[in-house]
Amino acid sequence: MTAREARWHRSLSRRKALAGLAGFLAGSNGVRAQQDKFRDHSRIPGLSEMRDVFDFEAAAYERLDRATYNYTARGGGSEFTTRRNREAFDWVSIVPRAAGDPGPPGTAGNVLGTPMAFPIMLAPTAAHEVLHPDKEAATYAGCKGASETPMIVSHVASMPFADIARADGGPLWFQLYPREELEQNREPLESAQAAGAGAIVVTIDQQASFYDRGYHDRNLSLRPRRPPRYSGNAARYRFTSGRMWYEWKLFDGLRGMVRVPMLAKGILTAEDALLAVEHGLDGIIISNHGGRTLDYTPSSLEVLPEIVEAVAGRIPVLIDSGFRRGSDILKAMALGASAICLGRVPRWGLGSFGAPGVTRVLEIVQEDFRQAMTSCGAASLGAIDRSLVRTDFP
Numbered sequence: 542m543t544a545r546e547a548r549w550h551r552s553l554s555r556r557k558a559l560a561g562l563a564g565f566l567a568g569s570n571g572v573r574a575q576q577d578k579f580r581d582h583s584r585i586p587g588l589s590e591m592r593d594v595f596d597f598e599a600a601a602y603e604r605l606d607r608a609t610y611n612y613t614a615r616g617g618g619s620e621f622t623t624r625r626n627r628e629a630f631d632w633v634s635i636v637p638r639a640a641g642d643p644g645p646p647g648t649a650g651n652v653l654g655t656p657m658a659f660p661i662m663l664a665p666t667a668a669h670e671v672l673h674p675d676k677e678a679a680t681y682a683g684c685k686g687a688s689e690t691p692m693i694v695s696h697v698a699s700m701p702f703a704d705i706a707r708a709d710g711g712p713l714w715f716q717l718y719p720r721e722e723l724e725q726n727r728e729p730l731e732s733a734q735a736a737g738a739g740a741i742v743v744t745i746d747q748q749a750s751f752y753d754r755g756y757h758d759r760n761l762s763l764r765p766r767r768p769p770r771y772s773g774n775a776a777r778y779r780f781t782s783g784r785m786w787y788e789w790k791l792f793d794g795l796r797g798m799v800r801v802p803m804l805a806k807g808i809l810t811a812e813d814a815l816l817a818v819e820h821g822l823d824g825i826i827i828s829n830h831g832g833r834t835l836d837y838t839p840s841s842l843e844v845l846p847e848i849v850e851a852v853a854g855r856i857p858v859l860i861d862s863g864f865r866r867g868s869d870i871l872k873a874m875a876l877g878a879s880a881i882c883l884g885r886v887p888r889w890g891l892g893s894f895g896a897p898g899v900t901r902v903l904e905i906v907q908e909d910f911r912q913a914m915t916s917c918g919a920a921s922l923g924a925i926d927r928s929l930v931r932t933d934f935p
Contacts, residue, residue, distance in 0.1 A: 637916045657691060
């Protein structure tokens with residue numbers, strides 16, 4: 542793109558000017574344009590009235606600008622994988638027991654040296670500043686309020702890992718998008734570990750992704766941006782090639798820079814899980830990036846059993862993508878997962894109510910999980926096994 546073309550792209554067009562004027566007029570208190578006789582204009586419920594995690598999605602939709610909401614809500618391509626991530630939970634039934642061990646179930650555990658009051662973590666997600674002015678610091682505060690839920694901080698967070706870690710909260714892990722030049726990974730890894738990162742999560746599932754659903758839908762509320770720079774024919778059709786170099790030998794090079802447990806995120810096959818073990822990974826995270834990368838991949842939940850069988854207990858198997866309820870977590874634990882990572886759910890809480898919203902979302906999921914355990918007669922995490930579910934994967 543030439544300098545002249547760049548200036549043209551950033552310039553104010555007549556359409557943008559008219560759209561801005563129309564928005565200003567429609568939002569004016571002196572104009573009745575916001576009234577809709579087909580809606581009852583009910584207020585957004587308060588935090589204390591929220592009963593379900595999906596209540597937070599509706600609140601976030603009302604409070605966030607459409608571009609920000611779409612970034613969290615949408616998936617890649619036709620969104621088949623995003624839908625499949627939720628549909629997969631319909632293929633697993635819970636088998637309740639009429640009577641079990643009395644008393645509240647024990648939900649505490651430990652994954653790779655990180656204590657957890659519940660087998661729940663926050664998955665790494667980018668740019669929390671578009672959701673709340675206090676950015677990831679608010680998310681971390683929300684985690685602390687919910688039994689110090691561990692949080693995996695994204696490499697593309699809105700604030701440095703060290704600044705987040707200065708707050709008095711729960712355990713923190715760090716997620717890395719690796720660079721091809723090995724030495725370029727040293728600074729972010731050293732900085733995160735010096736600030737107290739309990740583990741390093743290396744994402745390897747976005748080799749050639751292109752997330753542009755909003756532009757595909759011609760959503761006029763999206764913020765204008767400069768088109769990506771393409772490098773050769775490999776990226777001519779809108780996706781960049783910056784991550785198409787990933788190889789397993791990457792982990793052999795990173796090992797000398799990492800003093801804490803290291804996990805690979807983005808595993809969807811038993812073959813890759815075995816390679817992770819072979820290359821000395823301390824754990825893996827089964828993930829299709831919430832359906833935001835390659836479309837028409839399987840859901841994380843449906844590949845969980847075969848991966849757990851292949852790993853055979855040698856390393857912990859974590860999982861994300863599609864989890865919304867405590868019953869979802871019970872299903873994954875019964876199929877062999879060590880812990881579950883939530884991505885979109887805490888973003889809904891942050892975008893609608895800030896740190897207290899994150900806390901409340903997590904508390905709802907935690908209590909839902911505890912109730913599911915009680916219904917199944919599981920007195921501890923160790924009592925959750927395959928006998929508690931029946932599967933009907935296609």
